[in-house]
Amino acid sequence: MKLFLQSFRNHGAFHEDCTLAVAKRVIEAIEPQWLRIGDMEPRGGIPIDVFWQTGAAPEALWLPEQGLAPYRGR
Numbered sequence: 001m002k003l004f005l006q007s008f009r010n011h012g013a014f015h016e017d018c019t020l021a022v023a024k025r026v027i028e029a030i031e032p033q034w035l036r037i038g039d040m041e042p043r044g045g046i047p048i049d050v051f052w053q054t055g056a057a058p059e060a061l062w063l064p065e066q067g068l069a070p071y072r073g074r
């Protein structure tokens with residue numbers, strides 16, 4: 001999984017496209033019951049808040065606050 005995710009490090013595409021590509025390949029490979037992908041760290045001072053998930057989270061699942069600050073400009 002680490003090597004798979006690192007293969008997108010220098011991939012020439014928008015974060016949204018990479019997120020969707022990762023999600024599609026993970027779903028195809030392991031067929032998870034529920035999947036959430038996201039939380040990109042800012043690069044070059046530009047925060048990127050990309051999230052993708054398969055549907056509503058299971059009821060018993062605890063999801064922590066994402067803690068991403070909104071973009072405030074320079």
